[in-house]
Amino acid sequence: MDRIDAMAAFVAVADLEGFAPAARKLGLSPSNVTRLIAALEECLGARLLQRTTRSVSLTDVGARYLERARRILADVEEAEISAQAERTQPSGRLVVSAPIGFGRIHVSPVMSAYLQRYPDVSGELRLSDRMINLVEDGVDLAVRIGHLADSSLVARGVGDMRRIVVASKDYLTRRGEPSTPAAIAGHDTIQFGASDWHFVEDGREVRVPCTPRLITNSADAAIWHAEQGGGLTRVLAYQAAAAIEAGRLKIVLAKFEQVALPIHIVYPTSRLLSAKVRTFVDLVVELSDWEFGKR
Numbered sequence: 001m002d003r004i005d006a007m008a009a010f011v012a013v014a015d016l017e018g019f020a021p022a023a024r025k026l027g028l029s030p031s032n033v034t035r036l037i038a039a040l041e042e043c044l045g046a047r048l049l050q051r052t053t054r055s056v057s058l059t060d061v062g063a064r065y066l067e068r069a070r071r072i073l074a075d076v077e078e079a080e081i082s083a084q085a086e087r088t089q090p091s092g093r094l095v096v097s098a099p100i101g102f103g104r105i106h107v108s109p110v111m112s113a114y115l116q117r118y119p120d121v122s123g124e125l126r127l128s129d130r131m132i133n134l135v136e137d138g139v140d141l142a143v144r145i146g147h148l149a150d151s152s153l154v155a156r157g158v159g160d161m162r163r164i165v166v167a168s169k170d171y172l173t174r175r176g177e178p179s180t181p182a183a184i185a186g187h188d189t190i191q192f193g194a195s196d197w198h199f200v201e202d203g204r205e206v207r208v209p210c211t212p213r214l215i216t217n218s219a220d221a222a223i224w225h226a227e228q229g230g231g232l233t234r235v236l237a238y239q240a241a242a243a244i245e246a247g248r249l250k251i252v253l254a255k256f257e258q259v260a261l262p263i264h265i266v267y268p269t270s271r272l273l274s275a276k277v278r279t280f281v282d283l284v285v286e287l288s289d290w291e292f293g294k295r
Contacts, residue, residue, distance in 0.1 A: 004076060006040040007069045009033050010048060014066050017056055090275040091120035097134070097142040101219055101239060103127040106288065107143055114283050121276060134268055141267040141277050145236070148264060156281055159263035159290025162237040165197070166249040171229040178232070181208045181256050188231030191215045192222035197234050199256040223249070236261075237292040260293030 012022035013033065023030040041048055048062035058066060094114075098107040104127060111125050126132075126139065134142060134153065145161050167177075171188075178184055181199040191212035199206050213231055216222050219239040226233045227248045243249040265284060267277050284290075 003040075003043075004073070006036045006043075007073055009036040010040055010062075011066065011069055011073060013037060013049065013056060014058055014062070019056065088275055089120070090118040090279050092276065093122050093124065094276045094280060095124045095126065095139045096280065097126045097128065097132055097137075097139045099129050099143070099145060100127045102145060102236075103143065105238065106290065110280075110284055110287055113287060114280055117283070118276075118279065134266070140274070141265055141280060144264050144266055146261045148262075148266065152268070153266040154269060155264040155266045157262055158265055158281075158284050158288070160260040160293035161263055161290075162257060162260045162293050162295070163234060164237050164240065164251050164257065165232055165234045165253050166223075166226055166240050166244065166251055167232045168227055168229050168248060169250055171226075171231060172250060172252070174229070177252055181206055181253060184208050184210065184232065184253075188213045190222045190225050190231050190233035192217070192219055192233060192235060198258055199253065200258055201256055205258070241292070254295055257295075263290050263292075 009022060009026060009028070012025050013019055016022050016025065019030045019033050019037075023033045026033065037049065044061075044065070046061045046065075047059050048065055050057045050059055096107065096111060097103075103125065108125060111123050115121060115123050126137075132139060132142065134140075143158075148155055165184075167187075175187060178187060181197070181201060184197065185208070189210045189212045191210060191214065195210060195212075197208045197210060199208065214222070214225055216225075219235050222233045222235060223240055223243055225231075227243055232252065240249055244251065265281050267273075
């Protein structure tokens with residue numbers, strides 16, 4: 001027995017004072033309505049209706065139950081209307097996750113623009129380089145850079161990201177510009193991330209081990225030291241974009257770079273996708289140029 005269907009049948013019988021008119025209103029047969037009421041009474045362990053050949057009336061228990069059943073059905077209807085509205089008009093709380101650096105520079109402006117465009121939404125931007133579980137952590141969608149592991153998440157591609165080697169022009173003037181990955185061995189390096197650097201040469205991947213002068217877990221620190229003439233460092237393109245544009249750093253070994261990493265927005269499911277998630281993804285596509293794979 002579906003409890004809500006049974007309550008609706010009971011309220012209809014009570015309002016219309018009969019099984020036949022209630023059945024017509026609900027689009028059911030009178031026998032189905034009778035079975036629903038009987039199952040409800042059995043579940044409650046109490047008779048709700050007095051039946052005679054001419055009329056149907058409420059028992060004392062039925063009269064008290066009718067009032068509560070009306071409130072429950074009204075609450076269910078209100079919840080359904082609210083959920084349906086959220087699918088068409090963004091409202092409520094939107095939680096977005098992104099990597100710290102990329103989120104601060106590129107996702108934060110989108111969130112700000114989104115909240116201005118959709119005043120019925122409140123937002124939370126969680127910046128973390130830790131791989132999170134969207135469902136367990138209550139996150140609506142996440143921005144991820146890199147190849148995705150197989151999962152039940154839905155992924156929407158929104159850009160790509162080069163992995164580049166950069167150095168200051170002053171350093172390159174003093175030490176010379178490396179022309180092949182192997183030439184890195186003769187240079188000062190700044191390690192951020194992986195200790196070995198990977199490239200593609202003659203159609204095959206090559207690994208270049210580095211003995212760094214500086215090791216750091218901060219892209220900003222690696223880039224700053226490179227700007228001061230500290231050597232070569234390998235970072236994601238967006239991390240050095242401002243320094244490159246200002247002329248403080250120069251890209252080297254571009255023709256040996258690996259294929260750019262994809263940038264995705266991921267979310268738990270595409271079935272009955274909420275308006276909040278759909279419109280945020282649309283706004284990223286509308287406002288953002290996340291194509292960092294261009295050479």
